[in-house]
Amino acid sequence: MFPNNLAFISSNQLHLVQSSLLSMLKGALHYTIPLTIITFCIGLVLALATALARISGIKILEWIARIYVSAIRGTPLLVQLFIIFYGLPSVHITIGSFPAAIIGFSLNVGAYASEIIRAAILSIPKGQWEAAYSIGMNYSQALRRIVLPQAVRVSVPPLSNTFISLVKDTSLASLILVADLFRKAQEIASTTYQFMLLYVEAAFLYWVICLILSIIQQKLEGRFDKYISK
Known part of the structure; x- marks a missing residue:
């Protein structure tokens, strides 16, 4: 038998767990989840622009994209957040905590997701491009109508993992x-x-959120697999 203080949670601790649950859920609903969704959406736009720059064949765009990706992937996310929130005020640029978090996480997602999207685009056979050109499409039309829809299906699983990881990173x-x-x-x-x-309780809530997102991810991937197999 375990000692009583190890075997069971005390009534005071149980009350604390119950009373703190609402506060943590409010924090998740008001900040964690909105921060995740907003930064992921902005990050995807940055990622697409960066990926297209990397494969554009325009040297200046390629180098700008390379430097951006290298700088973000080569430095810790925490350091990036501290530079934006605590560092910029030293040069008279003050940003609120939530907007600073949006900027930091969006830049981070954009850099990492750009490599996913770039790889997905490059995985599409060149014959798809040639077929699009043969029916009179230009580059942007071929990209928008033929290549990107196929690249989206390829990139859904890794991007879903990025989204789930972002929940924890927030x-x-x-x-x-x-x-x-x-x-x-x-x-x-x-x-x-x-x-x-309280930290275990917070960890449990993150786990529940990620578990729900993992279930959604599996269903989403299943639908894409059915669509592809048709």
């Missing part, structure tokens, strides 16, 4: 004062000193 926003799920856990823990209990 916990770093708590370090630049965004009142997200993890920030709420930190605030409650700092007053109750129940760090282990």
Whole structure:
């Protein structure tokens, strides 16, 4: 038998878990989830533009895209957030915590997702381009109507994984004062000193969110597989 203090959670701890749950859920609904969705959408736009620049054949665009991807992928996300939120005020550019988080995460998603999209585009056989040109399409029409729809199907699984990872990465926003799920856990823990209990509770909520997203991802991939097989 385990000692009583290890076998069961005390009534006070249970009450703390219940009372903190609503606060953490509010943090998730007001900040964690919106931050994830907004930055992923902006990041995808950046990713597409960067991927197209990388394969454009225009040297200046290729180098700008390469430098952007290399700089973002070669530095820690936390450092990037600190530069935007804490560093820029030193040069008289002040950005609020939530907008700073949006900028930081969007740039990060854009760099990583651009490689996914670029690889997906390059995976489309050249014959698809040639077929499009043979029926009178120009480059942009072939890209928009023929290549990108096929590239989307290829990139859905890795982009879905990026989205799920982004949910977890948003916990770093708590370090630049965004009142997200993890920030709420930190605030409650700092007053109750129940760090282990509250951090485990926060981890459980992240797990539940990611589990739901994983189920959605599987269903989405199943639909794409059925569509491709037809």
